[in-house]
Structure formats: structure tokens, C-alpha cells
Amino acid sequence: MSQTDTxxxxxxxxxxxFAERGFTETSLRTITSTAGVNLAAVNYHFGxxxxxxxxxxxxxxxxxxxxxxxxxxxxxxxxxxxxxxGLLESLYRVGxxxxxARGLDPQRFMRLLGLAYTQFQGHLRRFIxxxxxESYRRFAGLLAEALPGVDPVTFYWRLYFMLGATIFTLSSxxxxxxxxxxxxxxxxxxxxxxxxxVPAASAMLKVEVG
Amino acid sequence: MSQTDTxxxxxxxxxxxFAERGFTETSLRTITSTAGVNLAAVNYHFGxxxxxxxxxxxxxxxxxxxxxxxxxxxxxxxxxxxxxxGLLESLYRVGxxxxxARGLDPQRFMRLLGLAYTQFQGHLRRFIxxxxxESYRRFAGLLAEALPGVDPVTFYWRLYFMLGATIFTLSSxxxxxxxxxxxxxxxxxxxxxxxxxVPAASAMLKVEVG
DNA sequence: CACCATTTAAAACAGCTGTTTAACTCTGGC
DNA sequence: GCCAGAGTTAAACAGCTGTTTTAAATGGTG
Numbered sequence: 001m002s003q004t005d006t007x008x009x010x011x012x013x014x015x016x017x018f019a020e021r022g023f024t025e026t027s028l029r030t031i032t033s034t035a036g037v038n039l040a041a042v043n044y045h046f047g048x049x050x051x052x053x054x055x056x057x058x059x060x061x062x063x064x065x066x067x068x069x070x071x072x073x074x075x076x077x078x079x080x081x082x083x084x085x086g087l088l089e090s091l092y093r094v095g096x097x098x099x100x101a102r103g104l105d106p107q108r109f110m111r112l113l114g115l116a117y118t119q120f121q122g123h124l125r126r127f128i129x130x131x132x133x134e135s136y137r138r139f140a141g142l143l144a145e146a147l148p149g150v151d152p153v154t155f156y157w158r159l160y161f162m163l164g165a166t167i168f169t170l171s172s173x174x175x176x177x178x179x180x181x182x183x184x185x186x187x188x189x190x191x192x193x194x195x196x197x198v199p200a201a202s203a204m205l206k207v208e209v210g
Numbered sequence: 211m212s213q214t215d216t217x218x219x220x221x222x223x224x225x226x227x228f229a230e231r232g233f234t235e236t237s238l239r240t241i242t243s244t245a246g247v248n249l250a251a252v253n254y255h256f257g258x259x260x261x262x263x264x265x266x267x268x269x270x271x272x273x274x275x276x277x278x279x280x281x282x283x284x285x286x287x288x289x290x291x292x293x294x295x296g297l298l299e300s301l302y303r304v305g306x307x308x309x310x311a312r313g314l315d316p317q318r319f320m321r322l323l324g325l326a327y328t329q330f331q332g333h334l335r336r337f338i339x340x341x342x343x344e345s346y347r348r349f350a351g352l353l354a355e356a357l358p359g360v361d362p363v364t365f366y367w368r369l370y371f372m373l374g375a376t377i378f379t380l381s382s383x384x385x386x387x388x389x390x391x392x393x394x395x396x397x398x399x400x401x402x403x404x405x406x407x408v409p410a411a412s413a414m415l416k417v418e419v420g
Numbered sequence: 421c422a423c424c425a426t427t428t429a430a431a432a433c434a435g436c437t438g439t440t441t442a443a444c445t446c447t448g449g450c
Numbered sequence: 451g452c453c454a455g456a457g458t459t460a461a462a463c464a465g466c467t468g469t470t471t472t473a474a475a476t477g478g479t480g
Contacts, residue, residue: 024234038429043469118328119232153396157406160386164378165371176370186363196367200414207413248459253439
């Protein structure tokens with residue numbers, strides 16, 4: 001088994017298991033046995049469990065932020081003024097299609113992103129901010145420009161409201177979808193949900209209080 | 211030390227520690243030593259760690275849902291038609307003031323509620339749904355009545371968007387507040403944030419797509 | 421073919437986990 | 451004043467955790 005094989009087999013297994021059970025609840029032994037590699041391979045290739053967690057996020061976030069930056073470049077190059085709906089569509093389309101094109105599961109990505117915010121892994125938050133904070137700030141800045149009437153503090157609170165609605169909903173997508181299917185018999189897809197999320201989140205960002 | 215003393219000392223310590231670090235990351239030894247009681251007291255009084263976790267939630271949720279039900283009764287008895295903003299205000303006012311009046315910390319409540327949704331404690335989700343699902347359905351039903359133009363499936367998705375925005379934001383309230391203070395020097399309070407949340411969430415629930 | 425660094429393997433490490441046991445202390449009722 | 455039962459205590463339990471060690475195997479290069 002070549003090195004890259006072992007490394008990516010570990011990442012594959014860790015990604016699935018972390019998304020299913022969380023970080024603390026997933027042991028290295030579970031990861032290595034489902035990956036079919038030796039226990040010591042994790043510490044050999046990644047150094048520690050913490051660094052494995054970071055590597056899992058890196059494999060998701062690097063393509064994601066790369067595709068997002070490219071999409072933003074494209075929108076700006078088009079010359080048209082940036083609108084809230086368009087920016088959110090960009091974000092979601094990249095999160096959905098951009099990851100899928102690279103063979104990554106967008107729902108798993110959302111679950112992991114949700115975990116990164118709510119689980120108590122200080123190192124992970126620091127890692128993400130230092131590595132991908134620049135892309136985040138760029139997106140937030142463009143969104144703020146598209147909302148000239150909203151004062152900065154209100155804007156940032158609403159940005160967190162929007163992130164909360166997105167991350168929370170999508171990371172529990174399977175559970176919510178199952179409930180709605182049982183109660184209404186309504187089958188829905190992830191892209192349908194994002195189509196509902198764009199106008200809802202836009203309205204939340206834009207509302208004028210009087 | 212009387213029994214009630216030991217029981218409530220354990221609950222106090224567990225509540226703080228769970229909210230700070232999560233369930234798996236908090237050991238019974240940490241809980242009992244900060245509570246100043248013997249390790250075996252948890253298993254003696256609660257049976258197991260799982261049941262301790264449920265007891266912590268029970269102490270929060272029973273007063274919360276009780277106060278919410280009373281508030282809804284009051285609103286209905288007033289005879290005025292129920293509006294979205296009013297219902298959200300009821301929810302938040304009860305979560306803030308109702309808990310505080312009982313000596314419970316609303317921010318800790320929100321952190322714990324966030325954990326209940328994102329941590330992988332199947333028993334906890336089942337416990338909460340079976341115990342407090344009725345109140346949840348009542349509130350959701352009244353909110354749906356206040357939104358006659360929104361079809362049921364869309365309504366439920368938006369309800370989850372709203373819950374996500376609320377739980378996510380308030381459970382990370384301290385962190386977000388610290389960032390905004392550093393960037394804008396803007397001191398803000400929990401009740402101010404809820405005042406921002408009411409119109410934002412209402413707009414999200416009400417928006418008409420065209 | 422032989423060399424050597426890279427990679428894998430099995431085993432052991434110390435430390436922590438939730439839970440249980442058995443002995444002990446205390447308190448309320450007779 | 452005593453005794454049953456509730457409450458507390460320290461100790462031990464078995465099992466799991468991330469990490470390290472030591473040795474064997476592998477695979478590309480001279």
C-alpha cells in the first residue's frame with residue numbers, strides 16, 4: 001500500500017466517522033480499523049489526532065474557498081452590481097456543486113462545519129480562522145457592500161444569524177428532511193432547500209426596522 | 211450535607227461544565243470535584259451520566275416551557291390576533307426573563323440547547339422530544355397560523371432556519387460579542403441582540419417569493 | 421543485486437473513563 | 451438508646467483512550 005493510499009484512506013474514514021459521531025466520540029482505533037490500516041499510521045502520517053482533524057478540514061475547505069474566490073472573481077469581472085441574492089447563490093452553488101465536482105459530499109461538509117463551530121476544539125477554530133479567514137472576510141465585505149443601508153454592527157449580527165440558519169439547517173438536513181417527509185410526505189432535495197434559503201436569508205439581511 | 215444539597219450541587223457544577231466543554235469532554239470526576247462531593251454520588255443519585263445530562267436539561271426546560279405555555283395562554287386570552295413578531299418576542303422574553311427570574315442563566319441555557327442539537331447524544335434528543343415536544347408543537351402551530359400565506363413545507367423549513375439562527379447565535383453569543391467589541395468597540399447586550407433577532411427572523415419567516 | 425530511507429506492524433505504555441463494591445457515618449422513628 | 455435505612459466514602463474494577471517503542475517489511479535508487 002503506497003503512502004498516499006494510507007493517508008487518503010485514513011482521511012476518508014475519519015471524514016465519515018467524524019461527521020457521524022463527532023471528534024471526541026470517534027477513536028483512532030475505529031478510524032484505522034474501518035480504513036484498514038494500522039493504528040500507528042495516524043500518528044506517523046499526521047502527528048496527532050488534532051492534526052488529523054485539521055487535515056480533514058483542510059481537504060474540504062481548500063477546494064471550497066478556492067472555488068468561492070473564483071466565483072467571486074467571476075461575478076466582479078462581469079461588471080454587474082453585486083446583489084445579496086446573487087452572493088448567497090454563489091456561496092451555496094459553490095458549496096454544493098463545487099464540492100461535488102471534486103468528489104466531496106456537501107452534506108458531510110456542512111455537518112463538519114457545524115461541528116467545528118459547536119464542538120470544543122479550540123485548535124480547530126484557530127486553524128480555520130488563520131487559514132481561511134481571508135476568504136471569509138472578503139465574502140462578508142462584498143455582502144456588506146450590497147447592503148448599504150444596514151449599519152455595520154447590525155450587519156454583522158445578521159451575518160451570524162444567516163450563518164446559523166445555514167449551518168444549523170444543513171448540518172441537520174437528513175433529520176429535518178425525514179421529519180418533513182413523515183409529516184407531509186414531501187420529498188425534498190438539498191438544492192431545493194438552498195433555493196428556499198436564499199430568499200429567506202436575503203430577507204433577513206435586508207429587512208428595514210421601523 | 212443534606213441530599214438536596216448534594217443533588218443540586220452536582221447539577222450546578224454539571225450545568226456550568228457541560229456548557230463550557232460539552233458532555234463527552236466533561237468527566238464525572240471533574241463534576242464531582244468542582245461540586246465538592248464524592249465521585250459515586252452521581253451514580254447514586256442519578257443512576258448514570260446520561261441521566262445526569264437529562265436532569266440538567268430537565269431543570270432548564272421545565273420552567274422554560276412552563277413559562278412559555280403561560281405566556282401563550284396570556285396572549286391568546288387577550289383576544290388580539292397573534293402576530294409573528296409578538297410570538298417571537300414571547301419566546302425570547304420567556305427565555306431571557308423567565309429563566310433569569312428563576313435564577314437560571316439564559317446564555318448557559320442556549321449553549322446547552324445548542325449542544326443538545328449538535329452533540330451526538332441520541333438519548334438526549336429522544337428525552338427532549340418526548341418530554342417537551344408538545345410545547346414545541348403548540349408554539350409552531352400558533353406561528354404557522356400567523357403566517358397564512360406560507361405553505362406548510364416552506365414554513366417548516368423556515369422554522370428551522372429561525373431556530374438555527376437563534377440557537378447558533380445565542381450559543382456563541384460571548385464569542386461573537388467579543389469579536390464585534392474588538393472590531394467596532396460596540397458593547398452590546400443579550401437583550402439588544404434579541405431585539406435585532408425579532409425583526410430579522412420575522413422577515414425571514416414572512417418573505418414572499420416571486 | 422544490495423543499500424537505505426520510508427512505511428507498516430504488533431505490542432506495550434501511562435492515563436483516564438464510567439461504574440460498582442463494600443465499609444462506613446449519619447439521621448429520623450420507635 | 452437503639453436500630454433500620456439513607457447517604458457518603460475510598461478503593462478497586464474493567465475497558466478504552468492517544469501515543470510511543472521496537473522490530474520487521476517494503477520499495478525505489480545507485
